[in-house]
Amino acid sequence: MTLMTKMFSATAALALTAGAALADPALIFDLGGKFDKSFNESAFTGAQRWADETGGSFDEVELQSDAQREQALRRFAENGNNPIVMAGFAFATALEEVAADYPDTKFQIIDMVVGQPNVRSIVFSEEQGSYLVGMLAAMASETNTVGFIGGMDIPLIRNFACGYAQGVLSVNADATVISNMTGTTPAAWNDPVKGSELTLAQKSQGADVVYAAAGGTGVGVLQTAADNDMLSIGVDSNQNYLHSGKVLTSMLKRVDNAVYDAFAAGADLEAGFIVMGLANGGVGYAVDEHNEALITDEMSAAVEAAKASIIAGDIMVHNYNSDETCPSLDF
């Protein structure tokens, strides 16, 4: 009996120290869930890529309620997971408190800035990537009218719209940009039916290219655009393959790279504030075999030139978040 207990506790202790020494990274998904075909899934892809390449393992959790944000952070921190990556701006309040309690654990938050010495904050320059796809949209449009469909109406998404409109107007100052948001609650991230209706409404206003920055809602936008002879632009992941030849391009937001890099850095993750823009490959536009035919040499030359100018600082794309206004679009 005592021998058994001793053996058990020895194994348990061993398991515990092993866990702490290995310091598996952990990933926390937001309420949208792991397989949302968008933001969270992109984070998961990055983590999985790291696991496949290194043979390592990671812990993960999908949350059920807001109260669990802090709980999950603390539990992973106490378990010795390091680094702990969370996908989504909504973790900021919880992380602010937890990070201070676990100074030896590294955290990474995406889409939000948390100013703690052991936190890496990653923010994407969505306006830069959107600017480029806006240029493509304007050049591909025959009606001089293009559309934007956002998910939930938050500053983050308005920044997508604002960058897009700037890109459109830089090519054709007379073009019209129609902008619609799907909703004002998190449900707007996953409403493909409404996305489809908005697409039809924009078509009736003359739009022939539509850019969806709306998570799962975008699936409906892309489908309806493909069914109605419109071109569409995907977001976050490369969505060109969804409707080959009907998707003009996709605005890439490499959440997967951000997660992958954090996992690869492990416990040595450097804290700080990182902006992932065009210069460091954090955002971009996708060209592959599905949309090659849609993008002419002239178009790609213009976009590449603009990309170089943005990186060089010659073109300043206005960031909506900096002052909550947009020079090119009214909301």
Added chain:
Amino acid sequence: MDAMPKWADVVLIPLISLILAATISALVILAIGESPVEALNLMVKGALGSTYGWGYTLYYATNFIFTGLAVSVAFHSRMFNIGGEGQAMVGGLGVALICLYVPWPHWSLALVGGILAAAIFGAAWAAIPAFLQAKRGSHIVITTIMFNFIAAALLNYLLIGALKPKGSMEPATGKFPEATHLPSFQDMFSFGETALFRGAPANVSFFVAVVACFAVWALIWKTKLGYEIRAFGHSESAAKYAGISPTKIIMISMMISGGLAGMMAINNVQGEAERLVLNAVEGAGFIGIAVALMGRSHPFGVFLAALLFGFLYQGGAELALWTKIPREMIVVIQALVILFTGALDDMVRAPLERVFLALKRRKRKAA
């Protein structure tokens, strides 16, 4: 009516329902290739094995005590208040307004203010369906559930508009000022180096919930009003004959009910989040129905049932963290318990009554 002794009604039926739910849950876990024993072990250890686990279990339990009491009080007058969700949301609005816009000098005063605001807002939200029922005969089940949607829409509107700080991405209010923060169990029970209840959200409002249990018990069984509520619940016509005003009883019992549901907000809004977020109630209003049914509308029963559901919630969270059981499956397990203890009560009751009747007959024959 008296087919069964009281202990069987109070103890045996919930117990059998629980065992049934646990058995089916175990089968479900087996079916997805995980070990039910290990899962149960994780749940018990995670929810009850440390002060930290208790801190979460009691936090959830506090929510469920308030909403469970709310359903119980209304049910004594045979009003089926399924609007606890909406009343708790609006109660949260009351707490948020009073915490954000009143400069409180100390948390104890802020707590009193929070309780009053939450109760008044919750009661006001319940008063409208109550009035429609009392005066116009609109069925309370329909109106209260519709008011849940109206409350959700109202909060939506406010949290993306007037109450949201500029530049914030989230549909939520700003953080409440420091003086309104309620002491958590960690603040109250940690001495020196040993931090108990570390990081857990249980806070002083748990004791408010316990006091509320006693208050409801005293109200229902020790006061004239409580007698009237029960009399009305048993027979409306008899109550009328005895000079009890139906309008008054419906209004008062529903407003007490709404006030109790609203008071949940001092726990989840003022105590835990310290700001008002969208969907802050997270279904606690509906869990309250199961809690009240399982607790036989008695405050002590509600207290125990709330603890059980607190355990299920916290245990479920631990399962999600440390096993590969998907989130949806954990909801299924929680739902099974609700289904069996709440909805399928009669499925256990009828056969059990038959057993007891048979036993009685045999005894009588023997005598």
